[in-house]
Structure formats: structure tokens, C-alpha cells
Amino acid sequence: MDALCSAEPGPRGRRGEAAAASALPWARFSAWLDCVCVVTFDLELGQAMELVYPFDFRLTEKEKTSICYLSFPDSYSGGLGDTQFSFRLRHSGGQRTTHLGDDGEYNREAPLTLQRETAHYFGYVYFRQVKDSSMKRGYFQKSLVLVSRLPYVNLFQxxxxxxxxxxFDKLEPCLEAVCNEIDQWPGPAPGQTLNLPVMGVVIQNLLPAPLVLPTIHELDLFRCFQPLLIHIQMLWELMLLGEPVVVMAPSPTVSSEIVLALTSCLAPLKYCCDYRPYFTIHDSEFREYTTRTQAPPNIVVGVTNPFFIKTLQHWPHILRVGELKMSGDLPKQVKVKKLAKLKTLDTKPGIYTSYKTFLHKDKTLIKRLLKGIQRKRPSEVQSALLRRHLLELTQSFIIPLEHYIASLxxxxxxxxxxxxxxxxxxxRQEDFMKTLEHAGPQLTCVLKGDWLGLYRRFFKSPNFDGWYRQRHKEMTQKLEALHLEAICEANIVAWMKDKSEVEIVDLVLKLREKxxxxxxxxxxxKEETLQRVGLYIETIIGSLPEDLQTVLHHP
Known part of the structure; x- marks a missing residue:
């Protein structure tokens, strides 16, 4: 990869490259969406791909088949009207880049939880099922699906x-017009307010506008977790430890919202395991997840088909939610039950697990949220309370790890x-554990419990591995940057005095590589540091005999 990068162009050069790339067909569009799919019900074929737009976008046959199955609710969750939900799908055609080729730049600037996926697609679905006597089957059944590698749930829904x-009223010309509008949007830029015109409305993120989104990705956390509020501590721990969890829900909407809410619980820590907001028996990973010959993978799977109760009985944590029921003026909370009770297709809602939490519940938070329901506090405010609690909990857990790794x-x-x-x-895990007595989470969190046990279990999870790799990479890059700055502050002429031509040429090559x-x-x-290193290289080359200068200037 390094060989493909020139040492010469600065930021202006990169901007020029981006400008040239954006002149490509669908370049700006592809910064947001890979494609838009229309899936319809065909009497002979079942769910079938009716349209992929832009027309030149290539999905593999495996991806098309998966999108078709994931874009319709399971037959068990019938019902007329419109339904929205999300899914996540593994690429089967290898990693891909956008026309802009800006994955690296965007991902460097974006928070970890908002980075563009390289190995998965997100599918955002709007499904309509209405009676229509003109159709052979008597129903109009169609899904419009936005396919993207960005986890912007709120924006795309x-x-x-x-x-x-x-x-659904005007069909293809309407879709073409919308895609052309998206192709005029500025690229997603972390930290900036977005003004995105479409169909006569400006979607504006953060600032007041005709359609205001609080953020482009956050779900209404409180609404998703209403029947689970008293178990929020357990759910956070299961996510932190990357445990295999099945969410069985009455519809793809509920399934996908709860899975996405669960995986967002760890922010600002990135959830590094796999997750499928909506999963069907037709999925290519179905056998892998239902086999009993090996332990379930580290994944959160959302399903709606009751058939999964039978096939996923061996999973350690199964969350069964039904339609929201009230107990007086409060949402009825599901109970923790033994896995052995998960037997029949009419299994009652509950969390089926033998997991024992390491930390105690935050009863103050639960009381505050329940009181908020009675006082009809807006859902946005309840969500903000819940998200702040989870954020503070994650930060209390991660700060000691950050302090320790900084000491390395x-x-x-x-x-x-x-x-x-x-x-x-x-x-060294044991060295870290010794720091907890004086600099542990108890300094910032009131929750009591077995923090040490939680850390030991966390060390075995993909989330620890993902966090450590990311921090190690950042620290390595910081070391390289500090080394370049040290070179810039050194007296290079004094260093060269007693050095052989071989040593000097070796230095030129190393500095160029850096x-x-x-x-x-x-x-x-800083850009000025890089320019100074470039001048150093020229100074060193200028001190060498002409034949060597020629070789080094034209390698």
C-alpha cells in the first residue's frame, strides 16, 4: 500500500484528488449509499429483486438472494400496512470501496461507533403490504431498501x-429523481452540521429545520428498552462481554430496534462482535448459528420466526419480547427465567439465561425512569437519561484501562x-488488576459488585481485543509522529560529519519511507514538520557526490 502513496502531495493534493473523484458518476451518492433495491413478491419465485439502482451497481447473486429474504417480514409476522426495520449483511464479494475511495479518511475522523463498515452492508427497509384486487395474490407486497455501509439508522429510516x-405511488422515475438529489449531497463529514435536500425538504442534523434529527444514528433507547428497564445492567454486561444473545421479537421492527439498541449500549466503546438486527432461516449463516456441535458465535441475532425457539435452544441468552403490555400505567417488565423453561412455541416473554451479573442494579435510575413514565416525561428525555447512565457506566469501566495503557x-x-x-x-493483565485498588471504577461509579471479575471476563472478549488493537495502533502512530518531530529538531549536518556514504544513503531511504x-x-x-523532513532529505542528498545525487533523485 505504501508504494502506491506519494510522499509529495499535501492536503491541497488530496483535495484535488477528492474533487476529481467526485466528478465520477454517482460519486457523491456512493459516499452515502451503495445502492437502492426494490424487492417484490412474485407468485412463482417468491421474494424477488425487481430493481437495483444505480443500474451499474453490482451485487453478487448471494447478496441479492439474502437481501430479498431479509427485506420481507417472516410469514408469521403478517399484517397490513407499512413496516420499517433494518438488517446487516456480510459482503460475499470481498471488501469494496466507494467511488470516492474515502473510507480511510472518513473512518479516521468518525467516532468508532459511526465508522463505515468494510465487510458488511446495512439494509434499511420500508415494507408495504396492502390489499390490491389487481394483483393475482390479492395483495400489493413490496419493499424499498437503502443499502449502505454507514450505521446511520435514524437518518436512513x-x-x-x-x-x-x-x-410506491409513482415508481421508478421518482426513485431516479431522489437518487440524483442524493448525488448532490456533500459527503458525510464527522463533526459538521448536515443539510441534505430531498423531495422539497431539507433534512438537517443538529440545527432546527423542516425535518430535524437529533443525531443521524441514535435510536429512541427508552422506547426500545421499556419492558427491559429493570434488566438494563444485565444487558449492558452481556454486550460488554460479547456474549451470544438471541432477540426473539413479534416483528422485524422490534427485533432490529432492540438489537441496534443493545449494540449501541457500549458507546463510546465500539461493539466489536457481529450482530444481525433481523435474521431469517434463509440466511447463509443459518447452519453455522443453529449447529450444536460448537459453541454459538459472539453475535447478537434478531429473529421473528418461532421456529428459532426450537433451533436456538442451546444458546446461553435468549431474550423473548412480545407486544408491549402495561401493568397499570407502567410497562410490564419481563422476568429472568431458566433456559430449561424455553421449550414451546408459545414461550412467554422473558430473559432466558443462567447469567449472574457482576454488578448490582442501579435502583435509583430504574425508579427515576419509572417515575418519568408516570409523569408522562417525553420519551426523548427518558432516552437521554438512559443513554447518559450507560455512557457513564462504560466510561467508569474504560477509564482505568485507558490510564493503564497510557502508562505503557x-x-x-x-x-x-x-x-x-x-x-x-x-x-499485562495482572499489572492492570493491581492498579484498580487505587484507580478503579469505584472512583467514578457508585455501583457495587465484582468489578475485578467483570474485567477478567472482559479480557476474554472480542471487545477487549478490538479496543486494545485500536489503542495500540493509535499509540504506535503517535510514537512515529514524535520520532519525526525529534528528527526535525536534530542537527543533521553535525550528524553527517563522521558518517559513511552508505550510512547517509540509508538515512535518506529511511526518512523517505517515514x-x-x-x-x-x-x-x-503537523504539515510544517513533514515539509521540514522533506528539506532535510534534500540537504542530505545535496551533500553527496553527483552520481549518488542522480540515483537518489531518480530512484
Missing amino acids: SLLQLIAPEY MPLQRAITPWKNPPQIRPF LVRARCHHLPV
């Missing part, structure tokens, strides 16, 4: 509410210009 009803970074004075930077010291890495990997280095 709101967009569907605008465009799907129009599309070499001291700045150990970084010298003419030696490779020192290594980051290894993460400059290429800094540009390609967008290391946290």
Missing part, C-alpha cells in the same frame, strides 16, 4: 419515510532521532 410512500507508552525523552523509537510495553507512511496513514504530524 427518516429518509425512507419521505421517499417510500412517493415511490515510552517516555518522550527516550525517543532519539537516530534510533528506531522504543517499543510500547506489553499489556514521510510516505506519515502521508499515507495520516499520522498526527
Whole structure:
């Protein structure tokens, strides 16, 4: 990859490349969406792909089949009207990049929880089923699906509410017009307010406008968790530890919302396991998940077909939710039940698990939320309370880990210009555990319980592995940046005095390699530092005999 990156172009060069790329057909569109699909019900074929737009976008046959099955509710969850839900699908055609090729740049600037997926698609579905005597089957059944690699649930579901009803009335010309409008949108830029015009409305994120979204990705957490409020601590722990969880729900809407709400519980920590907001028996991973010859994978799966109660009985945590029921003026809370009781297709709602939480419940939070329901506090306010609690809980857990890993970074004075930077010291779990007595989560969190046990279990999870790899990568890049700065502050002429031509040429090659890495990997280095390194290289080359200068200028 480094060989493909030039050491020369600065930010202006990159902007020029982006501008050139955006002139490509559908370049801006593909920064938001990969494609739009229309799935219909065919009497002979069943669910069938009617349209993929833009027409030149290539889905593999496996991806098309999966999208078709995932875009309709299971036959068990029938009902007339409109339904919205989401799914997540593994690429079967290898990793892909957008026309803009901006994955790296976007992902460097975006929070971990909002980064663009490279190995999965998200599907945002608007399904309509209405009686229609002109159709052979007597029903109009069709889904409009936005396919993207961005986890912007709120934005894309709101967009569907605008465009799907129009599309079902006016069909293809309407879809083409909308896609052309999206192709005029500015690219997604983390930290900036978005003004996105479509169908005479401006969707504006953060600031007041005709259609205001509080954020582009957050669900109404409180609405999703209403029957589960007293178990929020358990659910957070199961997500933190990357435990296999099945969500059995009455509809794809409820299934996908609860799965997405669960995986968002850990913010700002990234949920590094797999998750499928809506999953059907036709999915290519069906056998992998239902086999009893190996342990279930680290994944959260949302299903609606009661058949899964039988096939997933061996999973350790099964969350069965029904339609929301009230007990007086409060939502009825599901109970924790033994897995052995999960036997029949009419299994009652509940959390079927033998899991015992490491931490105690936050009874103050639960009382506050329940009182908020009685006082008819707006759902947005309840969601904000719940999200803040989960955020503070995750931060209390992660801050000691951040402090410890920061202590593994070499001291700045150990970084010298003419030696490779020192290594980051290894993460030793037992050394970390010793720090908890004086710098543990008890400093910022009132919750009591077995924090040590929770950390030990966390170390075995994909979430720890993902967090550690990301932090180690960031620290390595910081070390490289500090090393470049140290080189810039050194007296290069004095260093060259007693050095052989071989050593000097070796330095030129190493500095060039460092400059290429800094540009390609967008290391946290000031532009002026990179320019100074470039001047150093020219100074060193200028001190060499002419024949060597010619070779180094034209490698």
C-alpha cells in the first residue's frame, strides 16, 4: 500500500484528488449509499429483486438472494400496512470501496461507533403490504431498501419515510429523481452540521429545520428498552462481554430496534462482535448459528420466526419480547427465567439465561425512569437519561484501562532521532488488576459488585481485543509522529560529519519511507514538520557526490 502513496502531495493534493473523484458518476451518492433495491413478491419465485439502482451497481447473486429474504417480514409476522426495520449483511464479494475511495479518511475522523463498515452492508427497509384486487395474490407486497455501509439508522429510516410512500405511488422515475438529489449531497463529514435536500425538504442534523434529527444514528433507547428497564445492567454486561444473545421479537421492527439498541449500549466503546438486527432461516449463516456441535458465535441475532425457539435452544441468552403490555400505567417488565423453561412455541416473554451479573442494579435510575413514565416525561428525555447512565457506566469501566495503557507508552525523552523509537510495553493483565485498588471504577461509579471479575471476563472478549488493537495502533502512530518531530529538531549536518556514504544513503531511504507512511496513514504530524523532513532529505542528498545525487533523485 505504501508504494502506491506519494510522499509529495499535501492536503491541497488530496483535495484535488477528492474533487476529481467526485466528478465520477454517482460519486457523491456512493459516499452515502451503495445502492437502492426494490424487492417484490412474485407468485412463482417468491421474494424477488425487481430493481437495483444505480443500474451499474453490482451485487453478487448471494447478496441479492439474502437481501430479498431479509427485506420481507417472516410469514408469521403478517399484517397490513407499512413496516420499517433494518438488517446487516456480510459482503460475499470481498471488501469494496466507494467511488470516492474515502473510507480511510472518513473512518479516521468518525467516532468508532459511526465508522463505515468494510465487510458488511446495512439494509434499511420500508415494507408495504396492502390489499390490491389487481394483483393475482390479492395483495400489493413490496419493499424499498437503502443499502449502505454507514450505521446511520435514524437518518436512513427518516429518509425512507419521505421517499417510500412517493415511490410506491409513482415508481421508478421518482426513485431516479431522489437518487440524483442524493448525488448532490456533500459527503458525510464527522463533526459538521448536515443539510441534505430531498423531495422539497431539507433534512438537517443538529440545527432546527423542516425535518430535524437529533443525531443521524441514535435510536429512541427508552422506547426500545421499556419492558427491559429493570434488566438494563444485565444487558449492558452481556454486550460488554460479547456474549451470544438471541432477540426473539413479534416483528422485524422490534427485533432490529432492540438489537441496534443493545449494540449501541457500549458507546463510546465500539461493539466489536457481529450482530444481525433481523435474521431469517434463509440466511447463509443459518447452519453455522443453529449447529450444536460448537459453541454459538459472539453475535447478537434478531429473529421473528418461532421456529428459532426450537433451533436456538442451546444458546446461553435468549431474550423473548412480545407486544408491549402495561401493568397499570407502567410497562410490564419481563422476568429472568431458566433456559430449561424455553421449550414451546408459545414461550412467554422473558430473559432466558443462567447469567449472574457482576454488578448490582442501579435502583435509583430504574425508579427515576419509572417515575418519568408516570409523569408522562417525553420519551426523548427518558432516552437521554438512559443513554447518559450507560455512557457513564462504560466510561467508569474504560477509564482505568485507558490510564493503564497510557502508562505503557515510552517516555518522550527516550525517543532519539537516530534510533528506531522504543517499543510500547506489553499489556499485562495482572499489572492492570493491581492498579484498580487505587484507580478503579469505584472512583467514578457508585455501583457495587465484582468489578475485578467483570474485567477478567472482559479480557476474554472480542471487545477487549478490538479496543486494545485500536489503542495500540493509535499509540504506535503517535510514537512515529514524535520520532519525526525529534528528527526535525536534530542537527543533521553535525550528524553527517563522521558518517559513511552508505550510512547517509540509508538515512535518506529511511526518512523517505517515514514521510510516505506519515502521508499515507495520516499520522498526527503537523504539515510544517513533514515539509521540514522533506528539506532535510534534500540537504542530505545535496551533500553527496553527483552520481549518488542522480540515483537518489531518480530512484
